[in-house]
Amino acid sequence: MPNRNETGYTLPGKAESYWVATTPESNYPALSGDIRVDVAIIGGGIVGITSAFLLKEAGVSVAVIEADRILRGTTGHTTAKITSQHNLIYDSLISELGRGQAKQYADSNQAAIDKIEYIVRSWNIDCDFSYKPAYVYAGSEASAQKILDEVRAARSLGIPASFEGDLPLPFKTYGSVRFSHQAQFHPRKYLCALAREIEGDGCHIYEKTRALGIEGEGPVIVKTDRGNIKAENIIQATRFPIVDKPGELFKKLKQSMSYVLGAYIEEPFPEGMFINAEEPARSLRSQPTEKGEMVLVVGDGHHAGYGNPTHEHYGHLEDWVRSVYRVRSIDYHWSTEDVVPEDNVPLIGRLTPDSEHLYLATGFKKWGMTAGTAAAMILTDTILGRDNPWTEVYDPSRSRQESQFSMEDVSGIEPGQGTVIEKGEEEKVAVYRDPQGVLYTLNPACRHMGCTVSWNDAEKTWDCPCHGSRYNARGEVIYSPAVYGLLEKRIRGQDKKPYSYTRDTS
Structure with a gap:
């Protein structure tokens, strides 16, 4: 790889997210003075906007505050895959957390796909929503067994997974796991439509309003640079929570960078969304545009603050896509920053076990479209006093400590x-x-x-x-009266895979 500085490398295309470039700028007012609502939401990304939308539907008054403009952060720079396939995760979730919590994770993300589709259809939202199969492929023989393990694990949890031997990609693969009934969309078209439904009837969105702190215990006060918001409950829907009691959450989270190119290629792009099982990541999906079908080429991730100079990461992606496709043009490039939890499971729920009014959602590990929607569903249920079957696996206070039993x-x-x-x-x-x-x-x-x-x-x-x-x-x-089954409890020395997975990968 040549040194990009020495060769005078110029970043290809417009330095802007396609999602941001193709939707109007929002223009909600800043907060002016003190107000009171039932729920205050800090952060105007997919969690904040979806939570506000669902809570307003339930008759709850809400106020969303955003330090800049809504939907321009991580949500506006996503790959926008709507999928429960989060690379190779289910085999490891079963091994580490047990089948019960792994199924909670699977069910919540599958339900999020259905929720997004329901909202799109019910509110007639034009957001390029379409169902696509999602694939994780082995790019080397060393990853082939991981693919088979993932197929068996996913199917044991009720996920529509299957094994695919050959993929219509212009390079050799060694098998893949296919999830059917997954989807993709234009995230800002979708979420801007939800935002328009939030305004009114005692509900508000305030932009250019920065949260400075949180005080009190029901009602709680969000102090901002534009006034105070008094609320019964508060959702922190920011990348990192602005309030972290007792200061343990920051230890569980780290930041990760990824890079995106929006390219037009000569060949027709195959039906589906694709990502490899190895590092560095190489993710592909298409997007309909006025100019034709654009391919989003994503990857070259690294921990924030580390890695090569930024232009080298874009250069790696460009070299790779040009090596496998005949590229007509690269029209966009952008980067995104995601929060990754130490155990690869998001933190969703009460800030601490005794925090009856403080909630948060973060750590979506680059899969925020479904995980963020599931978070909004979980938080809405919890605030409304309804049971939700997925709370345990996402509990921010979880310890993952193994049982004393052997x-x-x-x-x-x-x-x-x-x-x-x-x-x-x-x-x-x-x-x-x-x-x-x-x-x-x-x-x-x-x-x-x-x-x-x-x-x-x-x-x-x-x-x-x-x-x-x-x-x-x-x-x-x-x-009954119980609605949910008994939770699984692992014991020391227990076989990590006590359940018999079928070996049928057809």
Whole structure:
């Protein structure tokens, strides 16, 4: 790779996000004086705008404040894939968090796809929404087994995943995982339409209004450079929270840069969205434009503040795309900065377990279109006092600490037998071993009111003595009032993949 400074390299195309360049500039007023609403939202990206939209629908008064203009930050510089396929993630989620929390992650992102499609259709939003399959491909033989593992893991969670051997790409691949019923869109066309629905009936969007701090505990006050907003609840929908109690969240988050080229190529682009399984990342998707089909070439990511000079990263992408396609022109280039959590799962929910009025959403790891929409759904439900089935996996206060129990503690459980094992006054685990010897370990707290379930040996069920909820041996609800199944609880030394995945990759 030649030194770009020495060769006089000029960055290709216009230095602007295509999404920003092709939508009108917003012009909402700044806050002027003090106001009061039910919910104050700091940050005018996909989380802030979608949360405000959903809360207003539920009859809640909201105020969104943005330090600059809405939808011009990370949301305005995204790749805009609407997908539950977040590179190769589900095999590792099952291994690290267990099948229960991995399924929460999968279900929430699948539901976000459906929510976006529903809003687009119901409000007749012209935003280039279209369904596309999403692929992660192995660019080397070394990644081929990871693809097979991901297919099996995703399918075990109910995701529409399959194995594809050959892809219509102009370079060799070694198999891929395909997710069907995924989508793409123009994010600013979509979200600007939502923003227009927020204004009015006691709801507001304020631009050029910077949050300076948060005070109080219900009502809470957001202090800004333009006045104060008093609210019952506050959502921090910024990249990093401006208030971090007790200062632990910043340790869990880091910043990552990525680069985008908007290119026009001679060849027709294949149907789908594509990303490789290796580093450096190479992501491809198309976008209809007035000039024809543009291909977004994305990748060359690195931690913010590190890496090569910026122009070299653009140069790497340009060299690569020109090596695989006949490029007519490159019309746009832009970079984006994303927040990556240490365990690769976003932080969504209450700031701390005892923060009844302070909420946040961050750490979407470059997959903010679905994760940000899921965050808005979770926060809306929580603020309205509704149960949401995905809160556990995203809990900002999670510790991911392993259970005190070990495999030795459950070695006496015979096939077909179940029991609740206790250690001390607090630590409990519900254990069942099926006739084939597969071990299921669950949190025995009933999902209705938290009472400890007991094993019904005659009917092979977990029964709650308080209000009659019942679960099958795997923890799935069979009788109400419980709505959600028992949560999985891992124990030390447990096989990371206790569930039998099918090897059918057709």
